[in-house]
Amino acid sequence: MVWGVILCGPAAGLAAGPPPVGGQLPDFTLGVPKDAAEKSYLGLSGSGAFKIPQIRAKTVVVEIFSMYCPYCQREAPNVNRLYEKIEADPALKGKIKLIGIGVGNSAFEVGVFHKRYGIPFPLFPDGDFVLHKLLGEVRTPYFIGVKIGPDGSHQLIHSRLGAFESVEKFLDEIVKASDLK
Amino acid sequence: MKKRLMIISCLVGAVLLVMPALRSAFALSDAYKDNIYDTGSLKPVDSALKVRIGEKAPDFRLQAVSGEKVSLSRYRGKKNVVISFVPAAWTPVCSDQWPGYNIVREMFDASDSILLGITVDNIPTLFSWTNQMGNLWFPVLSDFWPHGAVAKKYGVLRADGMAERVLFVIDKKGIIRYIDVHDINQRPSLEVLMGELEKLKQGK
Numbered sequence: 460m461v462w463g464v465i466l467c468g469p470a471a472g473l474a475a476g477p478p479p480v481g482g483q484l485p486d487f488t489l490g491v492p493k494d495a496a497e498k499s500y501l502g503l504s505g506s507g508a509f510k511i512p513q514i515r516a517k518t519v520v521v522e523i524f525s526m527y528c529p530y531c532q533r534e535a536p537n538v539n540r541l542y543e544k545i546e547a548d549p550a551l552k553g554k555i556k557l558i559g560i561g562v563g564n565s566a567f568e569v570g571v572f573h574k575r576y577g578i579p580f581p582l583f584p585d586g587d588f589v590l591h592k593l594l595g596e597v598r599t600p601y602f603i604g605v606k607i608g609p610d611g612s613h614q615l616i617h618s619r620l621g622a623f624e625s626v627e628k629f630l631d632e633i634v635k636a637s638d639l640k
Numbered sequence: 641m642k643k644r645l646m647i648i649s650c651l652v653g654a655v656l657l658v659m660p661a662l663r664s665a666f667a668l669s670d671a672y673k674d675n676i677y678d679t680g681s682l683k684p685v686d687s688a689l690k691v692r693i694g695e696k697a698p699d700f701r702l703q704a705v706s707g708e709k710v711s712l713s714r715y716r717g718k719k720n721v722v723i724s725f726v727p728a729a730w731t732p733v734c735s736d737q738w739p740g741y742n743i744v745r746e747m748f749d750a751s752d753s754i755l756l757g758i759t760v761d762n763i764p765t766l767f768s769w770t771n772q773m774g775n776l777w778f779p780v781l782s783d784f785w786p787h788g789a790v791a792k793k794y795g796v797l798r799a800d801g802m803a804e805r806v807l808f809v810i811d812k813k814g815i816i817r818y819i820d821v822h823d824i825n826q827r828p829s830l831e832v833l834m835g836e837l838e839k840l841k842q843g844k
Contacts, residue, residue, distance in 0.1 A: 525668060525669065525736065526740055526743065527669070527736035527737065527739050527740040527827070528668060528669030528670075528671065528736060528739065529669050529671040529739045529742075529772065529773050529774050530669045530670045530671040531669065532739065532742075532743060532774065533774065562665070562668065563665060563666065563668075563827070565829065565830075565831060567829075567830060567831040567834075568740070568830055568831070571740075571743065571744055571830065572743070575743045575744070588665045591665060591668075592665075596665060596668075597668075598668045598669070598670045599668045599669055599670060600670065620670060621670050622670075
């Protein structure tokens, strides 16, 4: 039985598929950004680790990307435009926040993507594909919408593969699912 | 007996459960959709290098996807050269190595370096494959015929006819300054390569 426990062990961290709408995020943490502006954007303080529902927002849009992925490269200007539209709308600014998780990307590689496309929101490395496995090994780019309740509970309101059909349509869907307008 | 059966079933179950985790996590871009052939895990290195750091890099002349013939010696005295051999088109790790290099042209420029991508695939295959990557700024060369001749000259042709996943950095004098015959299943770190180019820049 000891063998069984050891051998069956590695399967525990595997997700069966992409996180479903209506469900919850798998249990993982990200490192609090060192950059003061990024920290302030996310409403985090101190250092160490945080969970996505701790971000000060009504909804967090998570982009699963890779700097090596041509579609993510092509989509980067659109995701930046999504950020700008949110920030320019007083009804949405501060309520919808964006983050990116670079799967299989080191901190250096995430930094390259950040600089190359002038990404205005925080990006986090997942160099060893650990988060990627937890998130059901989705293809990229993949977008997850996380609605956060006043009590810190959360629920997934969006979970979809691929580029935006249009930035406006995507934002509209997120806003409606978040009950923000 | 019952205990043994339980152990065996758990072993089989564990293998089945773990198998998806071993599936390659590379080439995840939706750009490739279902067109990537999963090679599974391969022998990390399956060749013996014939060149060494400090030696002069053997010259070659290969056809690029663009149609032009590119020789190594054309860069002598002008540019440092990074040669990126990748095993094969339409395979997991290779498909997301060059798109990464494609967005860091400035870093190559900063160290006065050019990148040459080489595989042993033929031109039509390389044409279709690299089209999925967007417009590449660097030449992609075909070492198809005589099959893998350049890879063989450098000692990076595997027994199965594919090239290794290998990076060579060659300075302006044509001297090999860095070699990374990488585990074929893994993508080399961009940071390490950029560190090597930085060394050339600083004349180290």
